Amino acid sequence: xxxxxxxxxxxxxxxxxxxxxxxxxxxxxxxxxxxxxxxxxxxxxxxxxxxxxxxxxxxxxxxxxxxxxxxxxxxxxxxxxxxxxxxxxxxxxxxxxxxxxxxxxxxxxxxxxxxxxxxxxxxxxxxx
Numbered sequence: 001x002x003x004x005x006x007x008x009x010x011x012x013x014x015x016x017x018x019x020x021x022x023x024x025x026x027x028x029x030x031x032x033x034x035x036x037x038x039x040x041x042x043x044x045x046x047x048x049x050x051x052x053x054x055x056x057x058x059x060x061x062x063x064x065x066x067x068x069x070x071x072x073x074x075x076x077x078x079x080x081x082x083x084x085x086x087x088x089x090x091x092x093x094x095x096x097x098x099x100x101x102x103x104x105x106x107x108x109x110x111x112x113x114x115x116x117x118x119x120x121x122x123x124x125x126x127x128x
Contacts, residue, residue, distance in 0.1 A: 001031055003074070007104055010054075010076040013039030017054070020044060026077045028054035030062055030098075033069035038062040055089040059096055070096040076104045085117065094121035 006029045014027025021044050028040045040058025044051045052060075055075055062070060073093060077083040082103035085093070093101065093114055101117060103110045114121060 001035060001037065003072075003102055003109075006031060006037065006072065006074040007076065007102070007109075009037055009039050010074045010104070013041050013058075014054070014076055015041075017041035018043045021046065021048070024077070026054040026075065026083060028058040028076070029074045030055075030058045030070050031072045032062050032067040033071050033097075034067065036062070036065070036067065038065070038067070053086060053089050055085050056092050059092055063096075068096065070098050072100045072102070073098050074102045074104060079105050081105065082108055082110050087118075090114070090118040091121065094118055 009029035010027040014025050017025035019025050019042055026042045030038050038058045038061040040054045040061060042054045043057060055073060059070060075083055075085060082105045084103055098114050101112045
């Protein structure tokens with residue numbers, strides 16, 4: 001699967017974002033180890049702490065379909081610079097073995113490894 005295919009899926013899914021409070025729409029697409037693609041968009045809530053980020057929505061959709069290994073994630077938003085995943089999304093990506101994360105806006109793409117975005121992610125709080 002090409003990055004372009006994942007990017008296109010993320011932009012399409014972004015259009016479904018539920019963002020009545022911030023008007024900030026984010027889309028994500030993930031590729032599983034089996035080659036399947038899942039999309040996600042942010043879903044806001046008046047209680048902002050209950051908002052679901054696009055990356056986690058996509059991962060949850062994959063897990064609900066039986067996937068446990070996620071290889072790549074694309075995150076898109078209409079921003080001046082590519083949007084970066086929050087800490088919670090980074091930790092969830094670590095849980096499911098994400099290797100690469102591509103952050104995109106309309107004109108720019110930045111590729112990261114999970115280790116670059118979340119150093120020592122495999123050394124959790126229970127690791128002694």
